[in-house]
Amino acid sequence: MPVGAFAAVAEAIAPALKPGAIVTDVGSVKRSVISQMQPLLPKDVHFVPAHPVAGTEQSGPEAGFAELFDNRWCILTPPAGTDRQAVARVQAFWEALGMHVEIMDAEHHDLVLAITSHIPHLIAYNIVATASDIGEVTRTEVMKYAAGGFRDFTRIAASDPTMWRDVFLHNKDAVLEMLGRFSEDLTALQRAIRWGDGETLFNLFSRTRDIRRGIIEAGQETDEPDFGRHHGEIGHDLPRPYSSD
Amino acid sequence: MPVGAFAAVAEAIAPALKPGAIVTDVGSVKRSVISQMQPLLPKDVHFVPAHPVAGTEQSGPEAGFAELFDNRWCILTPPAGTDRQAVARVQAFWEALGMHVEIMDAEHHDLVLAITSHIPHLIAYNIVATASDIGEVTRTEVMKYAAGGFRDFTRIAASDPTMWRDVFLHNKDAVLEMLGRFSEDLTALQRAIRWGDGETLFNLFSRTRDIRRGIIEAGQETDEPDFGRHHGEIGHDLPRPYSSD
Numbered sequence: 001m002p003v004g005a006f007a008a009v010a011e012a013i014a015p016a017l018k019p020g021a022i023v024t025d026v027g028s029v030k031r032s033v034i035s036q037m038q039p040l041l042p043k044d045v046h047f048v049p050a051h052p053v054a055g056t057e058q059s060g061p062e063a064g065f066a067e068l069f070d071n072r073w074c075i076l077t078p079p080a081g082t083d084r085q086a087v088a089r090v091q092a093f094w095e096a097l098g099m100h101v102e103i104m105d106a107e108h109h110d111l112v113l114a115i116t117s118h119i120p121h122l123i124a125y126n127i128v129a130t131a132s133d134i135g136e137v138t139r140t141e142v143m144k145y146a147a148g149g150f151r152d153f154t155r156i157a158a159s160d161p162t163m164w165r166d167v168f169l170h171n172k173d174a175v176l177e178m179l180g181r182f183s184e185d186l187t188a189l190q191r192a193i194r195w196g197d198g199e200t201l202f203n204l205f206s207r208t209r210d211i212r213r214g215i216i217e218a219g220q221e222t223d224e225p226d227f228g229r230h231h232g233e234i235g236h237d238l239p240r241p242y243s244s245d
Numbered sequence: 246m247p248v249g250a251f252a253a254v255a256e257a258i259a260p261a262l263k264p265g266a267i268v269t270d271v272g273s274v275k276r277s278v279i280s281q282m283q284p285l286l287p288k289d290v291h292f293v294p295a296h297p298v299a300g301t302e303q304s305g306p307e308a309g310f311a312e313l314f315d316n317r318w319c320i321l322t323p324p325a326g327t328d329r330q331a332v333a334r335v336q337a338f339w340e341a342l343g344m345h346v347e348i349m350d351a352e353h354h355d356l357v358l359a360i361t362s363h364i365p366h367l368i369a370y371n372i373v374a375t376a377s378d379i380g381e382v383t384r385t386e387v388m389k390y391a392a393g394g395f396r397d398f399t400r401i402a403a404s405d406p407t408m409w410r411d412v413f414l415h416n417k418d419a420v421l422e423m424l425g426r427f428s429e430d431l432t433a434l435q436r437a438i439r440w441g442d443g444e445t446l447f448n449l450f451s452r453t454r455d456i457r458r459g460i461i462e463a464g465q466e467t468d469e470p471d472f473g474r475h476h477g478e479i480g481h482d483l484p485r486p487y488s489s490d
Contacts, residue, residue, distance in 0.1 A: 053393045056470035063470065073389050102389070112386050115376050117393030122434060123368055124394075128453040130430045131360050134423075141357050143459045144318050144347070145298045148362030149369075149401050151466045154457035156394050161450035168438045168446055178379075179435055183428070185375045189367060190424055193413045201413055205406035208373040212399035214388045221396045225301035225308065227472040 002166040003029050010040035019044040022086045026052055028113065028163075030077040030106035032170035038079065046086035051075045051109065052099060053117070059160040070098040071219050077106040114174035118167055119182055121156050122175070125164070128157040247411040248274050255285035264289040267331045271297055273358065273408075275322040275351035277415035283324065291331035296320045296354065297344060298362070304405040315343040316464050322351040359419035363412055364427055366401050367420070370409070373402040 001009065006027060017023065023045055027033040030049050041047055054072040056063060074094040078087050091101045104112075131142045131150065142150065168175055192200040215221045222228050246254065251272060262268065268290055272278040275294050286292055299317040301308060319339040323332050336346045349357075376387045376395065387395065413420055437445040460466045467473050 053390045055392075058470045072392055075390075100389075108381075112382050112390055113393060115379060115382055116387055116390040116395040119375075120372060120394035120398055123372065123431065124397075125450055125453050126431045126434055127365060127368065127427055128456050129449050130423075130427045132452070132456055133430075134360060134426065136353075137357050137360055139456065139459065142361055142456065143463045143465060144345075145320075145357055145361040146460045146463075146465045147300075147317055148298045148358060149365035150361040151457075151460050152369075152397050152401060153365055154453070154460060154466070155472060156397060157450075157453040158457040159450075161447050161454075164450050165443050165446040169441055169443055172438055172441070175438060176435065178375075179431075179438075181379065182372055182375045183431070183435075185378075186368065186371045186424075186428065189371055190421065190428075193417055193420060193424075196414055196417070198410050198414055201410040202406050204374050205370055205402075205404075205409050207377070208370050208399070208402040209406075211373050211377055211384065211387065212396075212403040214384065215391045215396050215399060218388045218391075220388060220391045221399070222475050224475075225303045227400060227474050229472050230467050230469075 001027075002162050003027050003032055003170045004166040006033050007036040007040060010037040014040055014042060017042055017045045021045045022048060022089060024048045024050050024090050026050060028117070028167050029171040030075075030109045034077070034079060034106055046083045047079070048082060048086050048090040049077045049079075049106065050090055050094065051077070051113070052094060052097075053113075054099075057155050057158045059163065067098075069094070072099050074099040074101050075109050075112075076101060076103045077109050078103065079106070110171050110174045111178070114171060114178040118171055118175050119178050121159065121164055122168065122179065123182070124153040124155075124157040127153050246272075247407050248272050248277055248415045249411040251278050252281040252285060255282040259285055259287060262287055262290045266290045267293060267334060269293045269295050269335050271295060273362070273412050274416040275320075275354045279322070279324060279351055291328045292324070293327060293331050293335040294322045294324075294351065295335055295339065296322070296358070297339060297342075298358075299344075302400050302403045304408065312343075314339070317344050319344040319346050320354050320357075321346060321348045322354050323348065324351070355416050355419045356423075359416060359423040363416055363420050364423050366404060366409055367413065367424065368427070369398040369400075369402040372398050 006025065019042070023037070023041060025033055025037070027049070028051060030051060034049055038047060052069060052072065052074040054069050076087060076090060087103070094101050127150070132139055146154070189201070189204065212221070216223045251270065264287070268286060270278055270282070272294070273296060275296060279294055283292060297314060297317065297319040299314050321332060321335060332348070339346050372395070377384055391399070434446070434449065457466070461468045
């Protein structure tokens with residue numbers, strides 16, 4: 001369910017909710033979901049917003065698999081005053097599925113996810129679009145030489161367009177703030193390249209390794225090279241359109 | 246061997262080269278390698294520059310594996326007038342290792358690789374650096390919630406800093422040109438977010454899916470979701486520093 005649809009859902013389910021019922025969700029943006037749903041829910045139900053941070057580039061029920069939530073983090077963002085027992089029950093639910101649970105306020109969630117998820121998706125979509133529009137380099141060339149790095153970006157740029165349109169529309173402030181910082185840093189790198197400042201490049205490229213090591217140590221990533229991608233097993237024969245160029 | 250070291254290598258090997266010998270290389274930037282090596286090599290040897298587009302985030306001889314070159318593309322950029330038989334022998338060498346071979350001029354190679362490899366690396370390095378510098382979001386948070394998309398970028402940002410410093414210093418013109426286009430496109434996306442232009446976002450996010458499909462059909466990528474990453478097998482117990490925050 002895209003983030004833009006939550007008000008309509010709240011309206012539809014509200015009449016059926018018994019007093020004391022717990023309502024939760026799995027939306028990727030929390031401030032917007034809360035502001036859409038809370039005014040429409042009966043005052044005597046408990047609303048515990050949740051975001052299980054897990055998934056692949058695929059969507060829908062068929063995209064699930066048994067280990068999807070294992071060892072991943074679920075963020076709960078209960079508004080001030082939310083019933084503690086209701087929060088504990090939602091927490092127990094996600095823990096029973098194998099997740100770790102963290103509780104934070106919705107505003108902080110939206111800022112954290114802007115940099116760990118929303119901006120990565122935005123720049124992945126963007127570079128794939130840029131690459132497909134370059135007149136001097138054909139799309140066939142982009143596809144053939146994608147193993148040089150580009151293909152990593154195409155994975156998250158293959159995510160659901162409706163879901164991601166709504167993420168950007170509904171987390172505008174945090175996304176624009178983080179995008180501003182990304183662009184500032186990129187401009188500094190661009191300047192280092194233009195002026196041949198190898199030391200700045202080397203220093204930056206050196207310190208970015210630690211973060212990956214930390215992610216692997218935190219159990220959030222495989223330590224196999226190339227994500228453990230299968231080599232030499234895929235597509236031994238090139239289909240016609242790519243066999244000559 | 247980083248791209249910046251080719252002149253020194255040409256100087257060192259030149260006295261040992263017999264007339265008619267074939268010299269080749271595997272550098273990631275071809276115009277610079279040619280301009281560094283060609284003047285220092287004896288006139289009676291054949292120089293056939295090559296770039297096998299394959300590899301992982303790891304470097305060095307230990308990072309190799311049997312299927313590394315299977316079904317990948319190798320680009321040869323022989324300068325005008327290069328002996329045809331010498332080119333054919335280098336082509337046969339890479340084909341014997343399982344690669345497809347394409348011949349193009351060095352300038353076009355540098356432009357194609359700028360968008361399929363160099364810019365992807367640059368923006369991956371950049372977002373990892375941006376994420377580690379955000380005061381309001383801790384590095385521990387970035388690591389915990391990396392499964393939302395960020396961790397994909399950390400893979401290529403873990404590549405060798407010396408190698409990549411030299412790529413950017415030696416392919417400056419093409420990188421700055423492609424980076425300019427990327428930034429222009431990103432500014433247009435930023436504007437669409439600011440103005441709530443969901444249609445522009447949806448249309449762009451829709452058309453980027455085709456490229457991934459093409460890469461998979463061209464045998465350059467796995468069609469397994471999430472790159473076929475192993476789920477539920479990695480790091481079941483969080484190490485201490487990440488167990489609370």
